[in-house]
Amino acid sequence: MKFKEIELEQVAGFKSQWPSEDLVELAFVGRSNVGKSSFINSFLGRKNLAKTSSKPGKTRTINFYRINNNFRLVDLPGYGYAKVSKKEKAKWDKLINEYLYERDNLREVFLLVDIRHEPTAQDKQMYDWIIESGFTGFVIATKFDKIKKGQIQKHINQIKKKLNIEDEGLIFAYSSETKHNKDVLEEQVDVIINY
Numbered sequence: 594m595k596f597k598e599i600e601l602e603q604v605a606g607f608k609s610q611w612p613s614e615d616l617v618e619l620a621f622v623g624r625s626n627v628g629k630s631s632f633i634n635s636f637l638g639r640k641n642l643a644k645t646s647s648k649p650g651k652t653r654t655i656n657f658y659r660i661n662n663n664f665r666l667v668d669l670p671g672y673g674y675a676k677v678s679k680k681e682k683a684k685w686d687k688l689i690n691e692y693l694y695e696r697d698n699l700r701e702v703f704l705l706v707d708i709r710h711e712p713t714a715q716d717k718q719m720y721d722w723i724i725e726s727g728f729t730g731f732v733i734a735t736k737f738d739k740i741k742k743g744q745i746q747k748h749i750n751q752i753k754k755k756l757n758i759e760d761e762g763l764i765f766a767y768s769s770e771t772k773h774n775k776d777v778l779e780e781q782v783d784v785i786i787n788y
């Protein structure tokens with residue numbers, strides 16, 4: 594699939610700012626700093642489209658990227674960032690949950706986890722919700738370039754075990770640096786939006 598037209602269609606801090614539900618949407622969720630925004634940039638082949646940071650808590654709004662006038666990729670704030678106030682945390686959680694629960698054109702939710710670390714209780718909670726809500730349960734294990742080749746299976750097993758995943762085919766190791774598995778994910782996205 595060629596990403597010909599890519600547009601940051603909307604930056605939404607409130608529900609009233611969401612675009613209309615006319616296009617299929619794929620959302621990317623996960624802890625702060627796992628690489629959601631970096632994934633969107635590398636997947637779309639645009640370096641600085643989504644703003645990223647080495648510090649957690651960069652994305653604070655829901656950002657809708659409109660692709661080929663055909664579908665949207667949706668970048669959400671992260672959860673689980675310890676160093677923000679309770680009030681701020683509650684605000685982000687509300688943004689995320691409101692979108693996930695209320696968006697009728699949401700076709701698929703991808704959970705992103707850092708391949709190096711065991712998924713957290715919050716990741717498990719999110720993954721359970723994804724499955725219970727009828728989504729497939731795709732996991733993107735980011736920062737693949739940061740582990741040694743010999744350690745891959747160990748890390749994949751850790752993710753499988755913690756999230757209670759039987760089908761390893763649901764887990765895609767990914768690197769925003771090398772774009773490892775970009776082709777496979779592109780095919781997957783193609784299937785999802787044409788379903």
Ligand code: GTP
Binds near residue numbers: 623646
């Ligand atoms: P929030 O917006 O805070 O929720 O974070 P995020 O999940 O959007 O993470 P972001 O894309 O901002 O990336 C966080 C940091 O991880 C940045 O310093 C990125 O450069 C780095 N990063 C993301 N993906 C990769 C990857 O695949 N490999 C490497 N080496 N670094 C990555």
Ligand code: MG
Binds near residue numbers: 629645651670671
């Ligand atoms: Mg982000």
